[in-house]
Structures are given as structure tokens and as C-alpha cells.
Amino acid sequence: MNRNNVSTIDLVNKSLQKRYRAEKRFRAYGIAAILFGLACLSVLFTDIISKGHSAFLQTYVYMDVKFDAQQLQIIDPTDENQLAMADYQGLIKKSLRTQFSDVTGRRDKRDLYSIVSNGAGFTLRSMLEDDPSLLNQTVGVWLLVDDDIDTYVKSRNSDGSDAFTARMKDKQIVWVESLISEGHIKKRFNTTFFTSGDSREPEQAGIAGAIAGSLFTLLVTIALSFPIGVAAAIYLEEYAPTNRFTDFIEVNINNLAAVPSIIFGLLGLAIFIGFFEMHRSIPLVGGLVLTLMTLPTIIISSRAAIKSVPPSIKDAALGLGASKMQVTIHHVLPLAMPGMLTGAIIGFAQALGETAPLLMIGMVAFIVDIPGGVTDPATALPVQIFLWSDSPERAFVERTSAAIMVLLAFLITMNTLAIWLRKRLERRW
Incomplete structure (x- = not known):
């Protein structure tokens, strides 16, 4: 009996030691992957800054x-x-x-x-x-x-x-x-x-025109995509009946979030420019195209924020005699807004860095004047970077890298704002 007990304990210890070694290796692989990613990011940033700071x-x-x-x-x-x-x-x-x-x-x-x-x-x-x-x-x-x-x-x-x-x-x-x-x-x-x-x-050469074009384009995107996306999320989550039609809509929204951005550029080229005959290379068309691209992201994140609101709050409001609309507007929407804003800002940051859809609608044009509105010819900062990167002069290399640094600064700022809003406004239940 003692021999059997000893042998059983030895087997268990060996198994535990093997498991612990496997866990250590797995953790080491994870740390190595993170360090490798940070090293690649450091090399990328070092290369961009070394070329662009001048x-x-x-x-x-x-x-x-x-x-x-x-x-x-x-x-x-x-x-x-x-x-x-x-x-x-x-x-x-x-x-x-x-x-x-x-x-x-x-x-x-x-x-x-x-x-x-x-x-x-x-x-x-x-x-x-x-x-x-x-x-x-x-x-x-x-x-x-x-x-x-x-x-x-x-x-x-x-x-x-x-x-x-x-x-x-x-x-x-x-x-x-x-x-x-x-x-x-x-x-x-x-x-x-x-x-x-x-x-x-x-x-x-400067980036004032490209920054103005990006800001006007982003303003159009924000003005359209956020209210439409939030309204669609509220309807699908709170009011839409569960049937094949709503299931079809949900599947398509999830699929659109994974569609390559250039497809939205082709869609904008065919509808806004081809059918409605809007002018090329204006922030209004660019904003409409980016609105189509960011809507799935905003809808998905907004629905997730609405789902995170505890059902007890809804039940309590209904029990006090509030209508469905009052529950949604006065209780669900304020509590879900931090999550909605976080998802929306991340979607807008993605839109700010997009190039392919803007190339398809003609925002690749050589624009010297700084635009004064959403209907003036303009380019965008990512497109400006694309144009400069193809220029043969060596002096454009440093300006391309400098423009990338400015774009990264905008993107980091927007993502930092999203993280701050989430930490600042979220409530724990």
C-alpha cells in the first residue's frame, strides 16, 4: 500500500511539475510576443521620427x-x-x-x-x-x-x-x-x-489644406454617423421584434463591419458621384463615404453598451409607470452613452486614417488652396501622405514622415480620449 501511495504521489507531482513548466513556457511565449511587438513598434516609430523630425x-x-x-x-x-x-x-x-x-x-x-x-x-x-x-x-x-x-x-x-x-x-x-x-x-x-x-x-509644401480637409470630412462623418448609428442601435435593441428580417439586418451589419474600406469607396463613387452627380474631391462626399464605413462599428458598439445596462433599472422604471420611450431616453441612453462615445471615437479615429475610400472618390487631386467648407475641393491628410510618398524629391521624404507623425498624434489623441471617457464615465454595477 505504501509503495502504491508513494508511486501515485510521484506521478501526481511529476504531472504537476510538467503542467507548471508548460504554463511557464506559455507565459514566456506571451511575454516574448509582447516584447517583439513593442520592439517592432519602436523600430517603426524610430524610423519615422528619425526621418521626419527635420x-x-x-x-x-x-x-x-x-x-x-x-x-x-x-x-x-x-x-x-x-x-x-x-x-x-x-x-x-x-x-x-x-x-x-x-x-x-x-x-x-x-x-x-x-x-x-x-x-x-x-x-x-x-x-x-x-x-x-x-x-x-x-x-x-x-x-x-x-x-x-x-x-x-x-x-x-x-x-x-x-x-x-x-x-x-x-x-x-x-x-x-x-x-x-x-x-x-x-x-x-x-x-x-x-x-x-x-x-x-x-x-x-504644407499640411494645412490636408488637415482642414480631414477635419471637414470628419465633421460630416460625426454629424451623420453618430445620431444614425445610435438611433439604429436603440431600435434594434429595444424596439425591433425578433424575426427573420431583424436577424437578416443584424447579420448584414456584422458583415459590413468586416468589408474592406475600398468597397465603400466604390459604393460612394457609384451612388454619390455617379447617381447623384456630386462633385469629386470635396469633404461632403468623403464624409458620406466614411459615414457608411463607420456606421456598422458605431451600431455594434452602441448595442453592446445598451446591453450592459442592468435590466433591473428598466424594470424599476417601468414599475413606476414610465413608458417605453421614457425608459429608453431617461435611463437606458444616459447609462449607455459612455460606451457609445468610446466606440464612436474609435470608429472616427479609424475613419481619420482611411485612404482607400477617399482615393476612389477623387480626393487624391492636387489641391493648393486651403478649403473653407465641406463643398470646397480638398484632400485629406492620409491622401496627402500617399501623394508625397510617391514624389521623387528627397525633401519630400522628411515631409512624408512628418505628416505621418502629425496623423499619429491625432489618432493617439482620439484613442486616449476614448480610454479617458470610458474610465471617467463608466459605472460599475
């Missing part, structure tokens, strides 16, 4: 520019037509020739002129519009440099080594190094990146 700085060159009325052919500096037709780039070229008087050849002059951005003339025009008294005066101004010069300055070390020369010529490098040694080239915060629309020139 886009928040922009290189400027200092120049003494004389607003020569004769060269500008401006008689009345308050005349908008004269200001618009004036040759401001000519003033910049004259200033460069004065500073580098040894440059004489036509080709060398063209290379010298290319140091400054071809959009720097708009800066001079804005200065003269703001202060007409600058006419015939010499003023020191900081002007945007060309994207190749900007890349060179950002990539060089303090001793001038390891600089990315790209398409720069040797003479241009000598001129730029001369300007750096004189303190006439500096890096400043890139306000243009946040205040301007898209441009074919990297140093003039």
Missing part, C-alpha cells in the same frame, strides 16, 4: 533686398494689380549678383539663383503689401532656400562633412558654405509646414 525646421538665407520701384514697375504701392504683376524674383537675383559679384557666366548665374526658392518672391510681395513704405528701401530679409540646399544644410555636420549633395554642383556648395560661414544661413521652425497647402516644391 521637416519641422526649414533653412532660410539672409539677403539685403532693395524694393526698387523702377525695377518692380510700381508707381502706386497700394495698387493691387501693380503689386501682383511686379517682378520680385528679379530683386532676389539682383541681390545675389551683388553679394557674389564674381559670378558672371549665364549658367553660373542660373545655378546661383537656384539657391533661393522660387516662391521667395511671394514673401517680398507680402512684405510690400503689409508696409507700402518699404518701396525704394533696402531691407534685410530671411528667405526660403531651395529644397536641395535645405537638404544639404540639414544633413551636414558642424564641420561640413557627410552632407548630402544630391543635385548640387560644386560651385553651389562653395557658395552655400560661404553663406554659412558668414551666418547668413540658419534653420528656423518651419511654420510653412503648418500654414500652407500642398505644393510641387518641397520647401513650400
Whole structure:
């Protein structure tokens, strides 16, 4: 008997030890999977930040520019037509020739002129519009440099080594190094990146138009999808009878939540643009398409929030004589609202990062102006990132990564808000 007992205990101990080892291995696999995921995420974020942080700085060159009325052919500096037709780039070229008087050849002059951005003339025009008294005066101004010069300055070390020369010529490098040694080239915060629309020139490109387009699109989505989704969830959960028709609706809602987003883009292209003949590339159409995409997510999350309300609350309200509508509006809806808001914000964050459906409805167009409403032509931030990623200029690489950083900041903020609302407003029963 003792031998049998001892052998049985040994078998049990061996079995327990084997189980404990298996549990430790399983936990180790889980920890390893989490660490691997965090490592991949760290590599991704490090790569994006390392490429994009320099886009928040922009290189400027200092120049003494004389607003020569004769060269500008401006008689009345308050005349908008004269200001618009004036040759401001000519003033910049004259200033460069004065500073580098040894440059004489036509080709060398063209290379010298290319140091400054071809959009720097708009800066001079804005200065003269703001202060007409600058006419015939010499003023020191900081002007945007060309994207190749900007890349060179950002990539060089303090001793001038390891600089990315790209398409720069040797003479241009000598001129730029001369300007750096004189303190006439500096890096400043890139306000243009946040205040301007898209441009074919990297140093003039910004995300203001894309952000405005995304916000207008998201406003349309919020205004339509949230009330419709909540109303549909309340009806299906509280009022709809249980039959084949409602079962069919529920199955289709669950299936639509898993449909690829590009399908909704095709649907919007066929209905809103093809049938209703709405304009392409406007936030109104984009918002309608994203509304169709986010509705299943909002309906499912709202129904789950309604189900989480204890039945005792409903029974107590009905027992006190409240009607079905009063129970729903005054008791069920307020208690389920935190869960509804959480699901809705997550759905809106997903919509903010969508690209495929917006490409299908034409929001991939090159839009320079910043939209002022939901019916103005616009693009969206994810689409802007897509467009810049396909550009051949190296300077667009950093702007693409910087735009991704801005988009990630919006998405993280929205998801953080959803978590905070859930923690702040939820009630435990």
C-alpha cells in the first residue's frame, strides 16, 4: 500500500511539475510576443521620427533686398494689380549678383539663383503689401532656400562633412558654405509646414489644406454617423421584434463591419458621384463615404453598451409607470452613452486614417488652396501622405514622415480620449 501511495504521489507531482513548466513556457511565449511587438513598434516609430523630425525646421538665407520701384514697375504701392504683376524674383537675383559679384557666366548665374526658392518672391510681395513704405528701401530679409540646399544644410555636420549633395554642383556648395560661414544661413521652425497647402516644391509644401480637409470630412462623418448609428442601435435593441428580417439586418451589419474600406469607396463613387452627380474631391462626399464605413462599428458598439445596462433599472422604471420611450431616453441612453462615445471615437479615429475610400472618390487631386467648407475641393491628410510618398524629391521624404507623425498624434489623441471617457464615465454595477 505504501509503495502504491508513494508511486501515485510521484506521478501526481511529476504531472504537476510538467503542467507548471508548460504554463511557464506559455507565459514566456506571451511575454516574448509582447516584447517583439513593442520592439517592432519602436523600430517603426524610430524610423519615422528619425526621418521626419527635420521637416519641422526649414533653412532660410539672409539677403539685403532693395524694393526698387523702377525695377518692380510700381508707381502706386497700394495698387493691387501693380503689386501682383511686379517682378520680385528679379530683386532676389539682383541681390545675389551683388553679394557674389564674381559670378558672371549665364549658367553660373542660373545655378546661383537656384539657391533661393522660387516662391521667395511671394514673401517680398507680402512684405510690400503689409508696409507700402518699404518701396525704394533696402531691407534685410530671411528667405526660403531651395529644397536641395535645405537638404544639404540639414544633413551636414558642424564641420561640413557627410552632407548630402544630391543635385548640387560644386560651385553651389562653395557658395552655400560661404553663406554659412558668414551666418547668413540658419534653420528656423518651419511654420510653412503648418500654414500652407500642398505644393510641387518641397520647401513650400504644407499640411494645412490636408488637415482642414480631414477635419471637414470628419465633421460630416460625426454629424451623420453618430445620431444614425445610435438611433439604429436603440431600435434594434429595444424596439425591433425578433424575426427573420431583424436577424437578416443584424447579420448584414456584422458583415459590413468586416468589408474592406475600398468597397465603400466604390459604393460612394457609384451612388454619390455617379447617381447623384456630386462633385469629386470635396469633404461632403468623403464624409458620406466614411459615414457608411463607420456606421456598422458605431451600431455594434452602441448595442453592446445598451446591453450592459442592468435590466433591473428598466424594470424599476417601468414599475413606476414610465413608458417605453421614457425608459429608453431617461435611463437606458444616459447609462449607455459612455460606451457609445468610446466606440464612436474609435470608429472616427479609424475613419481619420482611411485612404482607400477617399482615393476612389477623387480626393487624391492636387489641391493648393486651403478649403473653407465641406463643398470646397480638398484632400485629406492620409491622401496627402500617399501623394508625397510617391514624389521623387528627397525633401519630400522628411515631409512624408512628418505628416505621418502629425496623423499619429491625432489618432493617439482620439484613442486616449476614448480610454479617458470610458474610465471617467463608466459605472460599475
